[in-house]
Amino acid sequence: MSDRSSRPHHSPNRTPTRTERRIIGVRVTRRWGPARIAYLLGLNVSTVHNVLRRYGIARLRWLDRATGRVVRRMESASCGDLVHVDVKKLGKIPAGGGWRMLGLAAGKRNKQADKSSGVQTKYHNPVRGYHFIHTAIDAHSRLAYSELLTDERKDTAADFWVRANAWFVTHGIDVRKVLTDNGSCYRSHAFRDALGDIEHRRTRPYRPQTNGKVERFHRTLADEWAYARLYTSDAERCEEYPRWLHTYNHHRGHTALGGQPPANRVPNLSGQYT
Structure with missing residues (x-):
């Protein structure tokens, strides 16, 4: 009666690993959103979105477009610090x-x-x-x-x-x-x-x-x-x-x-x- 994940042991309809690598490659090199990646690779937009979410890829609005790095948010501890x-x-x-x-x-x-x-x-x-x-x-x-x-x-x-x-x-x-x-x-x-x-x-x-x-x-x-x-x-x-x-x-x-x-x-x- 112990708890376990409801994830299936096998997912025959899951996106192939090679396709997932292509999606991630386009995202990292071109910094495109799911829609543009889907149009380029001939995939469904929801499929691309699920792959990016599965691998924990940061959202574009969290990234610096020039470098592709996650933007660091500056937060001052108290009023007047900056x-x-x-x-x-x-x-x-x-x-x-x-x-x-x-x-x-x-x-x-x-x-x-x-x-x-x-x-x-x-x-x-x-x-x-x-x-x-x-x-x-x-x-x-x-x-x-x-x-x-x-x-x-x-x-x-x-x-x-x-x-x-x-x-x-x-x-x-x-x-x-x-x-x-x-x-x-x-x-x-x-x-x-x-x-x-x-x-x-x-x-x-x-x-x-x-x-x-x-x-x-x-x-x-x-x-x-x-x-x-x-x-x-x-x-x-x-x-x-x-x-x-x-x-x-x-x-x-x-x-x-x-x-x-x-x-x-x-x-x-x-x-x-x-």
């Missing part, structure tokens, strides 16, 4: 709406008709101009501080960090390390002086995955705020950003935090239950 900082360039919306919501033809007409939002400097002369979204996000709690600024120069980045650090302090977070990419504004003396005693780390060149938490935040804001609905003017979208950011920090469930908002990971944070 803060990710980055900049996202975002085009302004012409009066009447942009091409993403109205289509290329209507968006182009609005763009040509609206010249008022263009900002001319000695560095660039855009038709409509851009916003530069500077963001600092705590690696442990995912609590984010972000601003819409006019450029990404060294003084702008340094002043942004001074305000961001003060904001984190008011929320009970003592920042000890900052991670940025190798942009010129982050390699400047102005940004170094703004950091003070805070340790500054930089990502490896051409490896934005290292700064993945802030990169993912920028993708989230693009999906849920910047291009979530039709804005008829740039000012309308800018006015919505502080409200969306508050929702992100205090009310929106985060998948990496078990469905809890970032504010729930910050001890004794004022206003986290409002």
